Amino acid sequence: MKTLNLTLLFAILFTYSYAQDEASSLPFEMSGSVDLYYKYDFSGFQTEDGYGNIATSFAGQNNSISVGMANLILEKTAGKASFVADMAFGPRGQASSILNGSDGNSFHLQNLYVSYELSEKVSLTGGFMGTFVGYEVISPADNFNYSTSYLFSAGPFQNAGIKLNYEINDKFGLMVGLFNDWNEYQDLNGLNDFGAQLRISPVENWDAYVNFVSGKYSGTEIDLTTTFQVTEKFFLGLNAADYTVADGDAGFSGVALYAQLATTDWLDLGIRAEAFSNKDYTSEGIDFEGESVTALTLTGNIKAGPLTIIPEFRHDFSDQTIFMKSTTETSKSAAQFLIAAVYAF
Numbered sequence: 001m002k003t004l005n006l007t008l009l010f011a012i013l014f015t016y017s018y019a020q021d022e023a024s025s026l027p028f029e030m031s032g033s034v035d036l037y038y039k040y041d042f043s044g045f046q047t048e049d050g051y052g053n054i055a056t057s058f059a060g061q062n063n064s065i066s067v068g069m070a071n072l073i074l075e076k077t078a079g080k081a082s083f084v085a086d087m088a089f090g091p092r093g094q095a096s097s098i099l100n101g102s103d104g105n106s107f108h109l110q111n112l113y114v115s116y117e118l119s120e121k122v123s124l125t126g127g128f129m130g131t132f133v134g135y136e137v138i139s140p141a142d143n144f145n146y147s148t149s150y151l152f153s154a155g156p157f158q159n160a161g162i163k164l165n166y167e168i169n170d171k172f173g174l175m176v177g178l179f180n181d182w183n184e185y186q187d188l189n190g191l192n193d194f195g196a197q198l199r200i201s202p203v204e205n206w207d208a209y210v211n212f213v214s215g216k217y218s219g220t221e222i223d224l225t226t227t228f229q230v231t232e233k234f235f236l237g238l239n240a241a242d243y244t245v246a247d248g249d250a251g252f253s254g255v256a257l258y259a260q261l262a263t264t265d266w267l268d269l270g271i272r273a274e275a276f277s278n279k280d281y282t283s284e285g286i287d288f289e290g291e292s293v294t295a296l297t298l299t300g301n302i303k304a305g306p307l308t309i310i311p312e313f314r315h316d317f318s319d320q321t322i323f324m325k326s327t328t329e330t331s332k333s334a335a336q337f338l339i340a341a342v343y344a345f
Helices: 002-021 150-154
Strands: 029-041 065-078 081-089 107-117 122-130 158-166 172-179 193-203 206-215 219-229 234-244 251-262 267-278 281-283 286-288 292-304 307-318 333-344
Touching: 150 234, 150 251, 150 267, 158 193
Parallel strands: none
Antiparallel strands: 029 065, 029 333, 065 081, 081 107, 107 122, 122 158, 158 172, 172 193, 193 206, 206 219, 219 234, 234 251, 251 267, 267 292, 281 286, 292 307, 307 333
């Protein structure tokens, strides 16, 4: 099965290249990315599976040249109808994205949905979709930082369901929908989650999204994501969220600030500062104290056409000894360096 999937991938890429050479067009739009990385945990610690200390999504393998994923996105619009098929081959889009993590598949469907424009302002979309909650996404080509935040790792990755989008005007937009439980192709419990998003664009280059998702089994999350292009070269982003599990008091809360500066045409520098806490909770009469983490990530984006080289230094601090200094010693902090290559097409 894995050989067949790789053969299909190469066949699609060959067809695309041939079509470009012949100055002809495919019957759909195709885009995507490929990525790889090297990461080193400064403590020298790694698990039996070769993973380092910081347990956020992706870029986990330590002291190894490791692959992320090959991402293929197929899109087509015909009249008022459109579809998106977004496929990922490799660990970043597979095991690290929950679905298909251990069933032997070599691919993961990140998006598979159809849309129909009911009017100029109203559209209906149904299928399996990247979540509307949060700031960061699975695709490395759409993130500035290569490693991800705790908020991203804790929140949903995908929401399957049906949603209605209403672009009220340039300053306001509204989405409401019914969804499966988080990260489920098929939900045996039925459409139990309600989700909504309010977009506010108060001034040019400033967008804010207030997100809400709640379900009988998924719990409830309230999320704020906002971006502001302050100047041509300076950008600010913010993500804040609070989540409570269904029928319980456990959950998390956190905030992450993103600042990026375009220093030259080929170099952007950025910093991500995050504070994240797991909530205190009680289970079977026993009280558990949730840990808090502060994470600082310094990232560069070195651009060479469609290729971006991403050097990154990250240092995480906790109020509890949740990290490892060695196989037997624990620590309240962990630091890592990585360098990644992302080719987007």
